[in-house]
Amino acid sequence: MEPSQYNFCHPYEPYPIQLDFMTNLYRCIEDGKVGIFESPTGTGKSLSLICGALTWLRDYERRSLDSIPENQSESDWLLQAEVAAQRQSLMLEREELELKLARLRKEESLRRQKKVENGGAKKPRTVQAGLQDHLSPDDDFLVEEYDSEGDTSNMPLSSTGGFSTATQALLDKLQKSTKTEVETAQQDRLKIIFCSRTHSQLTQFVNELRRVKPPSSIPSDLMVSSGLSDLEETVKHLALGSRKNLCINPEVSRLSSTAAINERCLELQKPGTAKDKKCPYLPSKEDKERVELFRDKVIAQIKDIEDIGELGRSMELCPYYAGRAAIGQAEVLTLPYPLLLQKSAREALGVSLKGNVIIIDEAHNLMDAIADTFSVSLRLNQLEEAVQQMTGYAVRFKNRLKGKNRVYVTQVIRLLNSLTECMRGSIGGSVNAEITVTAAQLMSGKGVDQIKPHKLLQYLHESKLCHKVEGYTEAQKVESESTAGKGAMMQFQNFLIVLMNPDEEGRFFISRQDKDIIVRYTLLDPREHFRHIVEESRAVILAGGTMSPMSDYSDYLFSYINRNRLETYSFGHVITPTNLFAQAVVTGPSGVEFDFTYGKRGSESMIAELGNVIGRTCKAVPDGVVVFFPSYDYLSQAVSVWGKLPTSCPLIQCFSEAKVVFQESRGVAADELLRDYAMAVDTGKGALLLSVIGGKLSEGINFSDRLGRAVIAVGLPFPNANGGEWKAKMQHIEEIRYQQRRLEGMKEGECKAAAKSASREFYENACMRAINQSIGRVIRHKNDYAAILVVDRRFSTDRIRQKLPGWIQDSMGKGAQNWQDVEDGMANFFQGKP
CATH class of the missing domain: 1.10.275 (Fumarase C; Chain B, domain 1)
Incomplete structure (x- = not known):
């Protein structure tokens, strides 16, 4: 099936790679596949995800309304009449909903206008007496009489999601269904479930979602016949969060941990609890009309998690529980990773994956996120x-x-x-x-x-x-x-x-x-904890700016699915080739080879040579230069060596003469460091930021335009292979690959060799994903430009080079260059740039 709109309702004129992205996303969802999408940051990835997925969703719903059951004759007037009646009934429901939401939007607009006219005055909200400062007598802390033998039916699933697959399966069998005072609306509408790592990233997604106006899900003939052709069918979105994010009861929200908040919330609604001690914000059966109004207000306009919390406070109604009523009518749900990954959390929220589309953004660390959860x-x-x-x-x-x-x-x-x-x-x-x-x-x-x-x-x-x-x-x-x-x-x-x-x-x-x-x-093994998500949903999309290398996903996250169902896509950048200069630096100005392997990285002569490369780069590159080191310890060691070298001008002092120098450390707040760095760049002299791969500034930070005209990656940040955790991970990978090859009929020696190769590949991929995240920080939009230098002889090898993102590989070309060629190329690159 082809999309109804060639530009996928994109609010701007999409670039060719964005059209390519959205086209493949549309087909991936339509065919019910698992797709891995790599699109560099700055290429409009979020908008491409939204536009491609929403266009498919509205097209799918419209097709469903237009469809006629198979094997039925056009002369079967009885069936035709039944289909027409069903379509008309659904149209009336949609008409009623859209008109109601339009009225609420108008009321909200008038309320905001009135608030502005009144100078933003806000009536202070009073908290029920005794609720915040109440201290229970000791008797409240005494456990009740307990006489349970073997019955685990009332044991709730862990709020932390720490159960193993086997334990979870056992508890699922034992767990009886529980009832809440507010019935969860039936999930009668197919949904796009969008996840990211943090609520701040989800808020950015919501802001992009507000820009998009997807095609109507209602067939045009029904719109015309109903006289609603001018009615805008807005996106029904709901942001979901945990009790910690949404609780408006100060007695509960002030508690120190998520687990404590969950326990206290459940305790305040426990049967038998005195009415005056129950949570006053918890919806009850008598609150049905208020809950329905909350539901309609939540989806009438696109709201982020903070907006929903504020709505709950203004209506004095718990947004965590009342929001469930909106799930049925929502088209798009947004939620952070843990709420998707944990079955117990999804069940607590009333979210079903069945037949829905799952999109996970910032998915480069998904396997680590599953392990962390x-x-x-x-x-x-x-x-x-x-x-x-x-x-x-x-x-x-x-x-x-x-x-x-x-x-x-x-x-x-x-x-x-x-x-x-x-x-x-x-x-x-x-x-x-x-x-x-x-x-x-x-x-x-x-x-x-x-x-x-x-x-x-x-x-x-x-x-x-x-x-x-x-x-x-x-x-x-x-x-x-x-x-x-x-x-x-x-x-x-x-x-x-x-x-x-x-x-x-x-x-x-x-x-x-x-x-x-x-x-x-x-x-150690994330597969089984993600498997039920893949099997229940219609399609699963993993998207990120740097998903390379991608082999780990197919080998260790989706190894159980048919290879025909898994698709991988890597898209280029929106910048022109002339806006990127990328090179592997193998030797320095004095001819010293860069080999930052663990046994050789302590060489003071090599560290001095690295300082010369950084110093000469600072002179050749305007504005901001960011250098990423493999660890905090090595950064400290390098700075120490540069400060004591027997030269007329210590390197750190030489750096300072060219640019203002900043150094990341474990105890420094990232926001303050980035602010001071940006201010120094704006002065015109420029700035040098010494940072760490995997540190606070290596992910989620934009070094766009003048903030990052060059990025230098020093060495390869391999994890400690001798540490207990990585030893266990690599042993686990070897066991998986060994068993796979045994099943394929390989000989013992071949199986062991394949297992060793697999663990090495997994180890290298973890390192290269961290590198790719760091060096992708400097190109953020179509007109941006920057130089990328990766300093280590290993970057000149095909094995390592091919693990870099394609758009960087293309700029790098093949073969290593000496430092003079790199420096001359860099000078030519910046010549004539604005």
Whole structure:
């Protein structure tokens, strides 16, 4: 099927590569495929995603209204009459909805105009007396009588999503459906579900969405016959967020952790809770009309997450729960990664993936995001605080804890002590040690072998013990400003979940970090946690500015799907070739070869040569120059060497003579550093920013125009292959590839060789994705121009070069050049540029 509009309702005249992007996106969705789309930042990727997807959605709905059931004769007047009646009924529903939303938009416009005329005066909102400063007596923190044996039907799914695939499947079987006071609207409209990493990125998407006017989903003949041909069919959008983002109850929103907010929210709506203690904002059955008005107001105009929260406050209605009523009528849902990835979060929101289109933007780190979502860590100081909290709680209520409550409180203390002892004893005195441990080792303390983790977890969920312990502790420390112990018990409860996970899905690591000891569970295999998303939805689109190298997605995220269903696209840049100068720098001005491998990067002569390259680049390039180093430590080492070289002019001083120098460090706020750097560039002298790949300035920051006329990437930032986590990852990749080749009938030696090659490829790809993210920061729009220098002999090899984005490879050409050729080429490049 061809799109109804050649330009895909794009608000501007689209570039050829944008048309290509939207055409392939349209076909990918139509054919129900999994598509990976790489389009450099600055090429209008967000608008292309919106326009291509919305044009398809409206075309699809219009076709559905126009379609006549197959195998039916045109002379079957009875069927024709039935189809006509159904179309007319749907048209009347759409007509009523559009007119209602148009009226609400007009009312909102008049309200805003009146507010401006009144000088923006806003009536202060009052909070119910006692709600914010209420302190419960100790009795409120005592757990209720508990007598549950084996029934896990009331245990909610983890709010953190930390369950393993096997554990999640078991709990799905045990979990009974729960009812909420507000019924979730039936999802009767196919949707585009758009995800990104952060709410700020989603807000940017929403701003782009406001520019687009897609074609109508209603056939033109129905519009004309109904006299609605002039009625605008606006986009029905709903931004979804967690309770933490949307809660308007100050008693709940002030809590320290997401888990605590979730627990307290559920507690305030628990059956049997006194009416005056329930959340006053929670919609009830009596609020049906208010909820419907909230629903209509939410989709009448395109709102971001903050707008929805403000609407909830103005109507004194919980936006988290009331917003669910709008899901059914929404065409576009926006939500951050974790709410999509966790089944429990989707179910809590009432979001179904069935038959819908999933678009994930900024997807270059998707596999890491999945691993992060289903991983969890626990610090020793948190455990020590949790031990103190539980012990204090047990002492306070020792005479009132009966039966199973006494048993389970004792078990919690035993398990906390076991984890504490294991962490202290495993790491020893080594500062940089990182070891792998098993769940059995973590639970090897005295008496812990008698504990059944799933039973204990069930108890913690049902009794809300961790929340009550934290509440009791906080009530005892009301005079203290310290927040060190907040969330310790809830974090322990989250960690208990992953203790039940099978060993093959992840690993536990203990290491020293920031003068503390930390135990973390790392998910190694993201496939199964994303598989149900792929299988339930109509189509899945991964999009990003730098998705290269793409082989990891097909090999380790979508390895189970038919190769015919997976499509990959890499689009060029909107800039002309004359606006990019890219080169691999193999040797410096003095002929010293650049080899920043771990064993050789400490060479002071090579660091000095790197300083000469940076200094000469600063003289050749106007305005801003950004240099990315492989790590904070290496950046510090280079600066130290440059400052002590026995020369007439220390290199750092030479840099300062050409440009104002700024250096990123772990403790420096990125916003302040970027602001000062931009101000220095604006002075006309220019600025040099020494930054770090994978640091605060390597992703999501625009070094457009004068802020980044050149970017230099130093070396390749390979992760520590000797660290426990990367050893486990590479071993896991080897096991996957080994089993694949065994099934293909390969010999033992060939299987092992293929496995080693696969782990090396995976390791290199992780490094190159970080490089690509960093060097893509400087070209942001059609008229932008910049030089990109990648400094290391390895960039001259085909193996590494082919992992760079295509538009950079094309500019680079083949073969390495000496420094003089690079410097001359750079000078010619900037000559005549504005």
